[in-house]
Amino acid sequence: MAKNIVIVGGGSGGTIVANHLAGELKQQISRGDTKVTLVTDTPNHVYQPSFLYITINQVRLEDYTRSEKSLLKPGVELLIDPAVKIDTAGHTVATAGGKTLPYDILVIATGSYLDPTTIPGLAEAADVFYTAEGAEKLRDKIVNFAGGTILMTVDVPHKCPAAPLELIFILDDFYRHMGIRDKVNLIYTYPIGRLHSLEPVANFAAPEFEKRGINSETFFNVESVDPQKKVVTSLEGSEVPFDVLISIPAHRGAHVVHDSGLGDEDGFIPTNRYTLKADGYDDIYVIGDATALPISKAGSTAHYQADVVTANIISQINGLPPSRFYDGKVACFVEMGLDKATFISFDYNNPPVPLPVSEMIHWFKLSFNEIYWLSQRGLL
Amino acid sequence: MADKVVDARGSYCPGPLMELIKTIRKADMGTTIEVLSSDSGSARDIPEWAKKTGQELVYNEKAQDGEYWKIAVKKVK
Ligand SMILES: Cc1cc2nc3c(=O)[nH]c(=O)nc-3n(C[C@H](O)[C@H](O)[C@H](O)COP(=O)(O)OP(=O)(O)OC[C@H]3O[C@@H](n4cnc5c(N)ncnc54)[C@H](O)[C@@H]3O)c2cc1C
Numbered sequence: 064m065a066k067n068i069v070i071v072g073g074g075s076g077g078t079i080v081a082n083h084l085a086g087e088l089k090q091q092i093s094r095g096d097t098k099v100t101l102v103t104d105t106p107n108h109v110y111q112p113s114f115l116y117i118t119i120n121q122v123r124l125e126d127y128t129r130s131e132k133s134l135l136k137p138g139v140e141l142l143i144d145p146a147v148k149i150d151t152a153g154h155t156v157a158t159a160g161g162k163t164l165p166y167d168i169l170v171i172a173t174g175s176y177l178d179p180t181t182i183p184g185l186a187e188a189a190d191v192f193y194t195a196e197g198a199e200k201l202r203d204k205i206v207n208f209a210g211g212t213i214l215m216t217v218d219v220p221h222k223c224p225a226a227p228l229e230l231i232f233i234l235d236d237f238y239r240h241m242g243i244r245d246k247v248n249l250i251y252t253y254p255i256g257r258l259h260s261l262e263p264v265a266n267f268a269a270p271e272f273e274k275r276g277i278n279s280e281t282f283f284n285v286e287s288v289d290p291q292k293k294v295v296t297s298l299e300g301s302e303v304p305f306d307v308l309i310s311i312p313a314h315r316g317a318h319v320v321h322d323s324g325l326g327d328e329d330g331f332i333p334t335n336r337y338t339l340k341a342d343g344y345d346d347i348y349v350i351g352d353a354t355a356l357p358i359s360k361a362g363s364t365a366h367y368q369a370d371v372v373t374a375n376i377i378s379q380i381n382g383l384p385p386s387r388f389y390d391g392k393v394a395c396f397v398e399m400g401l402d403k404a405t406f407i408s409f410d411y412n413n414p415p416v417p418l419p420v421s422e423m424i425h426w427f428k429l430s431f432n433e434i435y436w437l438s439q440r441g442l443l
Numbered sequence: 444m445a446d447k448v449v450d451a452r453g454s455y456c457p458g459p460l461m462e463l464i465k466t467i468r469k470a471d472m473g474t475t476i477e478v479l480s481s482d483s484g485s486a487r488d489i490p491e492w493a494k495k496t497g498q499e500l501v502y503n504e505k506a507q508d509g510e511y512w513k514i515a516v517k518k519v520k
Contacts, residue, residue, distance in 0.1 A: 181468075219465045224456050256488050260458040282495050284464060299495050313465075328469055336453070357454035357462050391453050411453030414482075 066097045066380055069156055069166040071146045071319070073103030073131045075111075075439070076351035076365030077172030082441030083373040085138035088380075092138045097380065099138060100164060102156060104145035106130055110435050112362065114198035115229055115398070119237050120206050124195055127432070134439045146173075149323040151344060168346050168376055171325075171332060172369075173317035175222055175352035175360060181313060182218070184288035189310035192230065193222070204307055205234070210246030211306030216285045216295060217253055218313040220329070222352050222360035227251070227311050228259055228268060229398040235275045236401040244276075250303060252283035261407060261415045264397065271399070285310070314360070316353055331355035336411070337388040339372050348372045356391075358411075363394040366438060396428035404428050445477030445501075445515050446470075452481040452511055459485040460492055463516060467498065470518050475501055477515040489514045496520070 068084060070077045081101040091097040113127035132141055144160040149169070156164045177193055179186040190204065191197035213234065217227050231251045238244040251258070251272070257265035258272065258279060272279055284298040294304045315321075316330025325341065326332050333342040334354040341347040350372055351365030358364060368389055375385030391411030398404045404425040409415035418424060437443050449466050451459035459480035466476050478489060486503055493500045493516050501515035 219457060219461045221457075254464055255458070255460045256491055260456045260461055262484065282492060284468075284496075329465075357449075357451045357457070357459075359456045393456065409455050415455055 065095055066091075066167045067165055068097065068099050068168045068170070068376060068380075069164050070099070070101045070170040070172060071103075071149070071156060072172035072174055072317070072351075072353070073101050073105075073108060073141070074172060074174050074351065074365070075362045076174075076369050077101060077103065077170065078108065078131070078134055078439045079366060079369035079441060080170050080172065080350065080373055080376075081139045082134075082136045082439070083369065084376065085136040086441055087373065087377055089138060098140065100140045100142060101131075101135065102142045102144060102146050102158065102164065103131060104143070106132070106143050108134055108439070109195055110432065111193075112223070112226075112432065114192050114195065115226060115233065117195075117198040118192045118202050118205055118230065119233060120202050124199060129436060134436065136441065146319045147322065149319065149325060151323070151325070151347065154346065166346070168348070168379060170372060170376070171320065171341070171347065171349045171353050172351050172365070173319060173353050175220075175314040175316055175331075177312045178315045179310065179312035182285050182287060184290050185285065185310060185312060188288045188290035188293065189216075189308045189312070191310055191312065193226070193311060201309065205237075208238075208247065208307065210243060212248040212250060212304065213307045213309065214250045214295060214303055214305035215252060215309045215311075216283065217311045218285060219254055220331075220360065221311045221314050223395075224260055224359055224361075225264075225395050225397045227253075228264070230309070231277055232271070232275075232400045233398060235277055240401070248278065249276075250278045250280065250305070252280045252297075252303070254282070254284045256281050261409075261417075263415055263417050264405075264407065267405070267417060267420070314352070320353065327355050329355075336391065338375060338385045339368055339389055340375075340385065348375065358391055359393045359395070361393055361395060362435075364392075367392045396424060396431065398425065398428060444475070446474045447476045448479065449476060450479045451485075452479050454480075455482065458482065459514075460488050463489060464492070467516065467518050472518055472520075475515050475517045477513055479506075479511055479513060481511045483512065485514060486512050489516065
């Protein structure tokens with residue numbers, strides 16, 4: 064009987080696992096001993112970090128969209144059909160199209176979605192740049208903005224903890240180039256007592272804010288939004304008016320996780336921090352945004368985890384225990400404006416140390432935006 | 444005794460305080476949440492946030508083996 068490996072979610076993490084497995088298990092797949100199936104809910108694969116640049120009309124969504132099919136190695140069976148239920152006792156995945164896929168090993172890589180509904184008024188009043196539609200809608204406001212207050216609020220948990228800070232720096236530069244920076248009041252808020260969760264990044268950002276005249280308020284957790292009066296109220300008791308509200312709403316794990324009884328109250332899956340197995344299951348691995356691990360939800364996280372999970376699956380089908388361990392590694396390029404950036408990496412045991420800000424790192428980030436497709440194909 | 448434990452050891456980003464904020468927002472009134480953190484900064488910034496938002500700091504101590512901190516906050520508002 065062929066071993067069935069099923070991967071749910073064809074985003075940054077799931078695509079790499081599928082391609083790595085197809086490469087490593089080429090012979091078993093061609094002999095019919097193993098089958099690798101990737102189940103995803105959309106035919107397109109979008110590079111999410113491009114949303115940052117879409118928001119200021121620097122790139123177009125089409126340029127950062129590929130068909131998922133075109134990214135996959137031969138040997139991966141692609142099924143575009145949303146998973147609706149994972150039956151952990153019966154070891155099957157049911158899809159909206161009515162298929163039931165049996166699995167011997169399952170990889171859950173269903174990412175996270177934005178849920179603005181937990182805060183009254185937020186969905187109505189706020190713009191987002193964390194989705195393709197949101198970024199395009201916000202772009203039209205940003206490029207036509209003639210002046211007033213742009214307020215940014217950040218809720219937890221959220222993916223890519225660098226992006227809010229990146230966008231505020233980029234907006235500062237953008238309006239300087241547009242010649243209207245003196246008419247634009249930029250206000251950045253953050254849930255904890257500094258400008259970013261990474262202390263060195265926060266320490267770097269503070270004098271930059273001062274120099275560039277970016278206003279900020281820390282210890283700011285949104286409690287409610289009044290869409291008519293255009294005012295945000297925080298848990299900590301302050302009120303801030305806005306003309307444009309850019310929000311990073313709290314994220315949740317995919318519906319299928321919740322509906323299958325697998326996740327915590329937010330739909331994120333308790334996962335072993337080293338082996339990346341779902342707690343309590345020997346045949347389920349979890350990667351990327353879908354885990355409940357207390358680490359950054361980022362593409363780099365998903366990538367490093369995909370390498371670990373692939374190695375562990377191969378051990379497991381060869382009768383060995385999973386013995387590759389994830390070390391908590393995360394790496395991020397952080398844009399500091401239109402033409403300079405820094406780079407940070409850290410893991411469970413080593414705190415982050417940012418590289419000095421430079422134009423070169425900005426160019427590295429831009430080149431990674433293109434290299435991404437190679438990494439998805441498993442070529443890096 | 445804490446009602447809930449948030450193990451945020453090894454977390455630099457989003458970090459222990461963000462994990463606490465996420466959990467406390469969902470918790471019922473009166474719940475005590477203990478955060479485990481390997482970042483010494485948490486012993487400072489969690490109490491500061493609790494004070495700012497009017498939540499109750501129950502304890503703030505180094506674990507016996509000294510490698511991490513245990514900080515408990517009770518949701519009172
Ligand atoms: C604006 C922005 C900027 C970012 N910048 C960076 C950056 O600079 N560096 C970085 O490392 N990360 C960055 N990220 C974060 C990064 O994009 C995500 O963390 C990463 O994509 C997570 O990978 P994933 O595989 O877990 O989830 P995703 O890539 O989101 O993939 C999840 C997949 O699962 C599919 N899916 C969901 N539900 C189902 C279902 N029921 N059935 C089948 N399929 C399903 C989805 O369609 C999707 O294809 C950024 C994100 C945003 C929004």
